Amino acid sequence: MATLEVDSLRVELMRDILDTDDINVLRTVKRTLVRALAKVKEQQVVKDEEVEYISKQEILDGIRSGLTELSQAKRAGRELPDAEELLHEL
Numbered sequence: 001m002a003t004l005e006v007d008s009l010r011v012e013l014m015r016d017i018l019d020t021d022d023i024n025v026l027r028t029v030k031r032t033l034v035r036a037l038a039k040v041k042e043q044q045v046v047k048d049e050e051v052e053y054i055s056k057q058e059i060l061d062g063i064r065s066g067l068t069e070l071s072q073a074k075r076a077g078r079e080l081p082d083a084e085e086l087l088h089e090l
Contacts, residue, residue, distance in 0.1 A: 020026055073080050081089075 017026065017029060020029075070080065
């Protein structure tokens with residue numbers, strides 16, 4: 001929604017609330033607003049917690065790349081770091 005439209009809706013809503021004298025209507029509006037805000041917040045938390053997954057192809061590409069690097073290093077006679085050194089890098 002455009003900012004102008006949001007501001008206009010807020011002003012209209014405030015005006016309607018201020019013009020209402022019925023306590024039951026005001027309580028209902030408040031309760032509904034609290035529920036709506038909680039639902040939006042919950043959806044945001046779920047969205048923030050979504051886990052990014054690596055595809056099968058990305059995994060295979062990574063393995064292929066590592067094996068290629070290993071093969072090239074052996075051919076060139078280079079020494080590669082051992083598992084302990086790799087863990088320390090992490």
